[in-house]
Amino acid sequence: MQARGLTLVLGLAAALSGCAVGVGPDPAPLAAPLVGGGHHGLSLAPGSGPASAAPYSWHHEVRHAGASYIALHFTAFDLGPAGVLTVSDPTGGQAYELRGRGKLQAGTFWAQHVKGEALVLDLVAPGTLGRPFFVADEYVAGAAPAPTDAICGPDDKRAAPCYRESHPTEYARGRAVARLLSAGSGICTGWLVGADDLLVTNNHCISGPQKALDTDYEFMDEVTECGATTLAPSRIFSGGELVMTDENLDVTLIRVAGHPAREFGYLEIDDRPAALGEEIYVIGHPAGRPKEFTIASSEPLDQGGIPRVQSVWEEPCFATGYHDVGYWADTEGGQSGAPVLARSSHRVIALHHCAGCLNRGVPIDLVYDRIKDLLVTSRGALRLDASAYGCGGAVGLLLQDRDLPGSGAPTVTLTTSAGDVEVATLTVEAAGVFRGLVSLGEGSAVAHDGVLAVAEGVTVEARYEDADVGDGTAAVVTVAAAVDCRPPLLDGVAVVPRARAATVLALTDEAAWLHVRYGADCAALTGVANGRPATTHAVALFGLTPETTFAYVVEAADAAGNLTLAEPACATFTTTAAPTVFFTEEFTGFIDLRNTALTLTPDGSGDFYAACRQAIAALPTDPTAAPPLVLGDDDAVEVRPSRPVPVFGRPLATFWIGSNGYLTARRQTTPSATQRTHFGEVRVAPLFHDLDPSQGGTVSFREVANRVVVTWRDVPAHGGGSSPSTFQAELYFDGRLRLSWLTVGAWGGIVGVSDGLGLPEGYVATDLSALGPCAPAP
Numbered sequence: 001m002q003a004r005g006l007t008l009v010l011g012l013a014a015a016l017s018g019c020a021v022g023v024g025p026d027p028a029p030l031a032a033p034l035v036g037g038g039h040h041g042l043s044l045a046p047g048s049g050p051a052s053a054a055p056y057s058w059h060h061e062v063r064h065a066g067a068s069y070i071a072l073h074f075t076a077f078d079l080g081p082a083g084v085l086t087v088s089d090p091t092g093g094q095a096y097e098l099r100g101r102g103k104l105q106a107g108t109f110w111a112q113h114v115k116g117e118a119l120v121l122d123l124v125a126p127g128t129l130g131r132p133f134f135v136a137d138e139y140v141a142g143a144a145p146a147p148t149d150a151i152c153g154p155d156d157k158r159a160a161p162c163y164r165e166s167h168p169t170e171y172a173r174g175r176a177v178a179r180l181l182s183a184g185s186g187i188c189t190g191w192l193v194g195a196d197d198l199l200v201t202n203n204h205c206i207s208g209p210q211k212a213l214d215t216d217y218e219f220m221d222e223v224t225e226c227g228a229t230t231l232a233p234s235r236i237f238s239g240g241e242l243v244m245t246d247e248n249l250d251v252t253l254i255r256v257a258g259h260p261a262r263e264f265g266y267l268e269i270d271d272r273p274a275a276l277g278e279e280i281y282v283i284g285h286p287a288g289r290p291k292e293f294t295i296a297s298s299e300p301l302d303q304g305g306i307p308r309v310q311s312v313w314e315e316p317c318f319a320t321g322y323h324d325v326g327y328w329a330d331t332e333g334g335q336s337g338a339p340v341l342a343r344s345s346h347r348v349i350a351l352h353h354c355a356g357c358l359n360r361g362v363p364i365d366l367v368y369d370r371i372k373d374l375l376v377t378s379r380g381a382l383r384l385d386a387s388a389y390g391c392g393g394a395v396g397l398l399l400q401d402r403d404l405p406g407s408g409a410p411t412v413t414l415t416t417s418a419g420d421v422e423v424a425t426l427t428v429e430a431a432g433v434f435r436g437l438v439s440l441g442e443g444s445a446v447a448h449d450g451v452l453a454v455a456e457g458v459t460v461e462a463r464y465e466d467a468d469v470g471d472g473t474a475a476v477v478t479v480a481a482a483v484d485c486r487p488p489l490l491d492g493v494a495v496v497p498r499a500r501a502a503t504v505l506a507l508t509d510e511a512a513w514l515h516v517r518y519g520a521d522c523a524a525l526t527g528v529a530n531g532r533p534a535t536t537h538a539v540a541l542f543g544l545t546p547e548t549t550f551a552y553v554v555e556a557a558d559a560a561g562n563l564t565l566a567e568p569a570c571a572t573f574t575t576t577a578a579p580t581v582f583f584t585e586e587f588t589g590f591i592d593l594r595n596t597a598l599t600l601t602p603d604g605s606g607d608f609y610a611a612c613r614q615a616i617a618a619l620p621t622d623p624t625a626a627p628p629l630v631l632g633d634d635d636a637v638e639v640r641p642s643r644p645v646p647v648f649g650r651p652l653a654t655f656w657i658g659s660n661g662y663l664t665a666r667r668q669t670t671p672s673a674t675q676r677t678h679f680g681e682v683r684v685a686p687l688f689h690d691l692d693p694s695q696g697g698t699v700s701f702r703e704v705a706n707r708v709v710v711t712w713r714d715v716p717a718h719g720g721g722s723s724p725s726t727f728q729a730e731l732y733f734d735g736r737l738r739l740s741w742l743t744v745g746a747w748g749g750i751v752g753v754s755d756g757l758g759l760p761e762g763y764v765a766t767d768l769s770a771l772g773p774c775a776p777a778p
Contacts, residue, residue, distance in 0.1 A: 038141055038185075039138055042137055043136075043137065044134075044136040045132035045135045045136075047134075055124070055125070058122070061120050062118070062119045062139055063118045063119075066141075067142055070113065070118070070140070070142070071112075072087070072111050072119065073110050073184065074110075075136075076134060077102040077108065077135075078134065079102075082126050083099065083123065084124050084125070085099075085121060086098075086120075090120055096238075103213065104239045106239075109213055109214055110182075113181055113216055113236075139184070140183075142185075156294055158226070158296075159227070161226045162227075162293075169346055170281060170346070173267060173283065173341060173346055174293065176192040176266050177189065177219075177267075178190050178199065178219045179218045181218065182211055183215075186205065187288040187334045188206075188336045188337045189285050189335050190217065190254070191337075192256075192265070193268075193348075195261050195266060196255070197259055198253055198255055198266075198374065199240065199254045199256050200339075200351065201251075203249070204250055206242070206245070206254065207247065207252065211242075212239075212241060213241075216236050217238070217240065219234060219236075219237070220234045222234070223290045235260070235263065238257070238258075240257055241254065241255045241257070242254055244374065246370055249362055250316075251362060251371070267339055267348050269348050269364055270348060270364060274325045274342075274363060278308060278344065278349075279342070279343040280329060280342060280343060281293060281307060281329070281340075281343060282330075283338060283339055284335035284352070285334050289334070294329040294330050297329060299328040301328065307327055307328060309326070310326050311326030311327075312325055312363070316360070316362070324362060324363070325349070325361045327350075327359055327361070328357065337352065340352050349363075350362060350363060351367055378469060380466035380477050382400075382478070383397070383399075384396065384398075384462060386560065389483050389484070390440075390484065390560040391483065396435070397412055397462060398433070398434075400432060400434075401466060412436065413464075414438050414452055414460060414461070416453065416454060416458050416461075418458050421448065422447070423448065424437070438452050455485070462480070463478050464476070482560075484560040485560075487562035488557075488558045489509040490508055490556040490565075490566050491508070491509075493571075496649030498576055498606075498648075499546040499578040499579055500543075500545065500575070500578075501541060501543075501544055502540070502541045502550075502575065503539065503540050503649055504529070505538055505649070506554060506566070508534075508558075510535065510558055512537075515528075515529075515531075515554070515555045516539050516552055516555075517552065517553045519552075520551070522553075522570035529541050529542075546576065546577055546606070547575060547577055548574065552570070552572070552573065554566035576605065577605070579607045582766055583768070584685075584753065584763075585750070585751050585752060586765055587747075587750070588748050589747050590747065591741075591746065591751065593744055594742065595742060596741055597614050597616045597738060597739065598611055598738065598739045599611065599736065601735075601736050602735040602736070608648055608755070609753075612772055612775070613768070613769070613773060619726070619740055620728065620738065621702065621711070623702070623728065626701060626709070628699065631657070631693045633659060633693075633694050633718060634660065635659045635669055638657075639654065639657060640654045641703055641708045645707075645708055646733075646735045647665070647684060650755075652665055656668065659692065660673075661688050661691050661727070661749070662684065662685035662688050663731070665681060671690035673749045673750040678752070679754045679755075679759045679760065679763075680754075680758060680759075682755060684753050685751060685753070687725060687727055689717060689725075691712070692719075695716050695718070696714060696715070697714035697715035697726075698713050698714070698715075699712050699713075706733055707732040708730070708731050710728065710731075711726075713726050717746045724743070724745050725741075725745045727739070727741040739751075752768070
């Protein structure tokens, strides 16, 4: 396999082997789901013991005084072909069953929550398996979350039933709005947007497929009457499939399991820019409460006592390239993802996503442009099943047009830039939804012979003539894809092993998916891990044991489906001994690291790094030459060094600098310094604390010859109460890390590094101030 100079990973591997708000300044945006409950450890593993043919039954109750709901997290869930686990409240009124590998056959998941202080588990199975049927390792006990208001003056929100009679059209629109409970604790709002069970919410609420799976989508969560506190019956649909997500537009589209649109309908999008001064209303679940509407406004600038669009040029909460819609309509935390509807059409014109008085929403015309090909509307949408095709196989077509009859075959014509023409045969999948296939092949172009002739570099275009886009006018819809017959070049495959996990590194010369199979030997590759489309790859393997040899196979596939198998076809690696030093310390008060620098050097051990300490009188790298970054409270900014910097062997081509004293591989802004949060992400944390550079000090980024440098200089804690802190993180291109502190005014927080593989088994805090001294510099 030709290297073409893609040697970064090989070189790296070699190196490693050596409040209520009035009018005024904007408060911090609500850039994370509202937390509605606390996590609690649990250890349930029924069914272990000698295998038996006798029926097996098991009963257990989880109780938590004062909880409004309880949600369980399961791992290694496998009941076999005949086992049934019933989860319910003590009366059985909220009962549901789990079978096989559980929710959507995932094996590891957050189960549907049960309201109340007690959750009952009843397992019936043919016989024990000689292993646990499942492990329940934690639960969330729900409680009323702390308010994070964006109430602009008096609170104008009212419970949904208050408008049942006076505003029947608005109330009816609320049927399609759901309360979202993610991973047992994250609270947001979402709304159905299509007849095929598509739901819209914010990316900062649900950003990946596991979160979509681990979310409960609860419809008609309302009180019985205006002014009542008792709840009406609601419907929970647990689990969904991530269809698309866009961090910049803060939008996620999910297909909810269980067909909720058949019961609750869906909202339509008003595909236009919001008009300044037009009347609006907002539907959502503020603070996770039963559904409320903001239909009235006491804000003097809202003429007639009705919420209105006050601005169409607000700065977006944490994005670039567009302006948010601004309004005084009252919201609270938990309403992230709520629809903002125009009273003129009762269609959605903005996607609420952050607070500030003005409160702000993403313009829906931008959202619609991002998701329109996935919706069934009067405007015909044509979609191909791939962004690129190889020189064989078939082109899959999806046509959506609500105006088309439920039978018959609309015409879609495919052409190539080389001159071939074919007409696709479509079949009806649902009302207004059609699918079809056209075969691809190499050779001479012969029109209408049933095979579309393609070659490297050719473009395929599909064309549909829409007779009516919804306003009586016609349009031609086209969509195109490239033909790519060459497989990706896969180079630099290497493994960075840990005790119970490993990271597979690789490079490809085009965006590709990395697929890794691994196991005890080459004939038993039972584990599977997949990466995301990229050219620089780092894929984590879990479920390993210390000091054990594993086999693995690596494949890379591009968007056209061309596949490359790494050489050798099956290779091995050996995990390290279990770590004994974790280079992380949690402080509850005074932080004893003033005038100190810690250096962490990769050493090939189970700990991954060797560490040493030295006294300093100034920061190792002068920060005054670096321009300050623009960071607000609970904010983060992405930077891209000239070459990747490795953290625990994972090369970071980009990383995020957080205002709260840490660097992470993915965007994170939380101020909540917990062990679970710290170890859940690749992180370098000189001082993980609720800091606020918008109130003073600077955060800067600088690259010098052999490292990148991030400095927090005189940054105060949020809310004051202590002197500011000055500290620095240096990430060397050869894998070393150096953390330095001059002053530490903050009290409490987490200091250290994390490989992002979760809270380590056997974790014990490291006394960082007691590490040995560094050797004198040569």
